Amino acid sequence: MGQMIRRPKGTRDLLPGEMETRRRVEDAIRRICESWGYREISTPVFEHLQLFKEKSGEDIVEELYAFTDRGDRGMALRPEATASIVRAYLQEMRADPKPVRLYYLANCFRYEQPQSGRYREFWQFGTEVLGGDTPEADAEAIALSDAVMRELGLENSLELGHLGVLRGLADDVGVPVEERDRLLSLIDRGDREAVRQVFGDEAEGALSILDVRGEAEEALRRLEDVLSPYDARDGLEDLRAVMRELERFRVGPKLNMGIARGLEYYTGAVFEAYAPGLGAQDQVMGGGSYELCSVFGGDEMRSTGFAFGFDRVVQALEAQGELPGPGEPAVYVAPVTTSVRRYAISVTRRLRDAGLRAEIDVKGRGIGAQVKHADSKGVAQLIVIGEREEEAGEVSLKDMESGEQVTLSLDDAVELLGDR
RNA sequence: GCCGGGGUGGGGUAGUGGUUAUCCUACAGCCCUGUGGAGGCUGCGACCCGGGUUCGAUUCUCGGUCCCGGCCCCA
Structure with a gap:
């Protein structure tokens, strides 16, 4: 170059x-x-x-x-x-x-x-x-x-x-x-x-x-x-x-x-x-x-x-002094497999409708690589979606700072995230 | 228009008249496949441009250009 x-x-x-x-x-x-x-x-x-x-x-x-x-x-x-x-x-x-x-x-x-x-x-x-x-x-x-x-x-x-x-x-x-x-x-x-x-x-x-x-x-x-x-x-x-x-x-x-x-x-x-x-x-x-x-x-x-x-x-x-902007999106949605993408996209839409700035994988990365990627971007919250979540109509919400992860209903997740 | 200081991969750097040009980081890929935020491997990629000196210039020299700061100007 x-x-x-x-x-x-x-x-x-x-x-x-x-x-x-x-x-x-x-x-x-x-x-x-x-x-x-x-x-x-x-x-x-x-x-x-x-x-x-x-x-x-x-x-x-x-x-x-x-x-x-x-x-x-x-x-x-x-x-x-x-x-x-x-x-x-x-x-x-x-x-x-x-x-x-x-x-x-x-x-x-x-x-x-x-x-x-x-x-x-x-x-x-x-x-x-x-x-x-x-x-x-x-x-x-x-x-x-x-x-x-x-x-x-x-x-x-x-x-x-x-x-x-x-x-x-x-x-x-x-x-x-x-x-x-x-x-x-x-x-x-x-x-x-x-x-x-x-x-x-x-x-x-x-x-x-x-x-x-x-x-x-x-x-x-x-x-x-x-x-x-x-x-x-x-x-x-x-x-x-x-x-x-x-x-x-x-x-x-x-x-x-x-x-x-x-x-x-x-x-x-x-x-x-x-x-x-x-x-x-x-x-x-x-x-x-x-x-x-x-x-x-x-x-x-x-x-x-x-x-x-x-x-x-x-x-x-x-x-x-600093003037912080909103920064990277607050939520990163990580589908475990392509088979759950439809559900993952609907979850992402719910988050966006709730006013959250949400981003979803488009590179087809594995779950491990997605966690790594979300971390390096500095995303605050990660939502993991696999078949278990889809069947139960739930999501797994991982706080990227503390590392704690909970599985809860989509409604509860939206409410929880909305408070931050 | 003028003056000073700078220019080595995307970012940060080491170094040299003859080297496969150093290291870190970032980025991409692979291993792994429901958490690998790790680790390992691989890849990517640079001497600002042009003239001169020289057998040979990224290195010395001159000019240009761009960056940083300042002058002039500041509607």
């Missing part, structure tokens, strides 16, 4: 054991979203390349799996879900009563260098509150993301920033509009020197915006201090309103004015969560309020959304 075809770089085969833990996480996520009134949406894995260019700029093409289809159309595998969802909203849901609350779990693709917590195919789970044009909607998104992490028991640091504040400050300091996005990305990076140069010497005080991070109330006071010489008050008022609403939810993110996405469509509150134990890529969630509808040619409409790195969430939970 020299060179077999291997999986493409940056992709993973998710084996049964891992799928079982992922499924548990997924189930919890769906449950919470639905209990908050969000409904699931699924959009195409590929879209017109133009969609992503319009959202994120020409440069992202380098990071995309882009291709030309047989009709000579430029296409790309989705690198994230929000663009598609806003597109679908404009195409299909415009007239729906606002806000439109949606959630999704979608595999996404980015042509990047893989490293810990970063793959070329990865899964994002997230929500959007389309047309939720209020601090209350922003707060709901943040509170929901917090509820998801709580439900999962995910240790994290939840941090809140605000682009309205940063843009207002930039304006007041006199940063030209064309410099602003670059400034935001410098702030995001925490490049103090570069930020100082953009602000200029006379705005030394504004530089302390970079130090506004920490527990909410104290950090808010510091932010007010930083902003006091300026009249960038709109953003601050919005941020206060979001925090006030969050307080009603009893959710208290840290304040971090260093969260500053450079993209224009982000409007106000932005937030991220980090989980310990993930190495260099420790951000598990990011979100914010945005205005994408007009970018895609619709009317202006503000929305708020967040996206979790599903794989990272699973990885972080695994780092925290």
Whole structure:
């Protein structure tokens, strides 16, 4: 077996054991979203390349799996879900009563260098509150993301920033509009020197915006201090309103004015969560309020959304402690001879109907080999069926851990197994 | 795109400029046929790819590729 075809770089085969833990996480996520009134949406894995260019700029093409289809159309595998969802909203849901609350779990693709917590195919789970044009909607998104992490028991640091504040400050300091996005990305990076140069010497005080991070109330006071010489008050008022609403939810993110996405469509509150134990890529969630509808040619409409790195969430939970899945089937049915197969199959069906995960020999192995096989698979219970059992309408139930074996009626066996 | 560390059967490993390339495990089969979860036997199967040095490369060297981690980026 020299060179077999291997999986493409940056992709993973998710084996049964891992799928079982992922499924548990997924189930919890769906449950919470639905209990908050969000409904699931699924959009195409590929879209017109133009969609992503319009959202994120020409440069992202380098990071995309882009291709030309047989009709000579430029296409790309989705690198994230929000663009598609806003597109679908404009195409299909415009007239729906606002806000439109949606959630999704979608595999996404980015042509990047893989490293810990970063793959070329990865899964994002997230929500959007389309047309939720209020601090209350922003707060709901943040509170929901917090509820998801709580439900999962995910240790994290939840941090809140605000682009309205940063843009207002930039304006007041006199940063030209064309410099602003670059400034935001410098702030995001925490490049103090570069930020100082953009602000200029006379705005030394504004530089302390970079130090506004920490527990909410104290950090808010510091932010007010930083902003006091300026009249960038709109953003601050919005941020206060979001925090006030969050307080009603009893959710208290840290304040971090260093969260500053450079993209224009982000409007106000932005937030991220980090989980310990993930190495260099420790951000598990990011979100914010945005205005994408007009970018895609619709009317202006503000929305708020967040996206979790599903794989990272699973990885972080695994780092925290085990997430056992259901594992191998609980019951293995071992017919002693083919002559009792009919009865054995009917027994297996009874077990399955009772909700048990049951498996029956298909290799025609002898009873000895079947016991051996069941053991090596790690099956918990073995049911031996031979002619004696069939005649009496019974089964022999062997506990593979203790080795104890009892012969009892099928009904009793089902009842006994059902209790475990 | 860049940097560092790695690549020997499915998994884990030993080792070497010339060997039938080591061992464990897994897997498959046989013995046995109502419990052989054992034991025994047999089988299966590897030096990442390509160029160079050399009489000879799995071993040395260069390039590529993939894996692990990091940088850049992070929609």
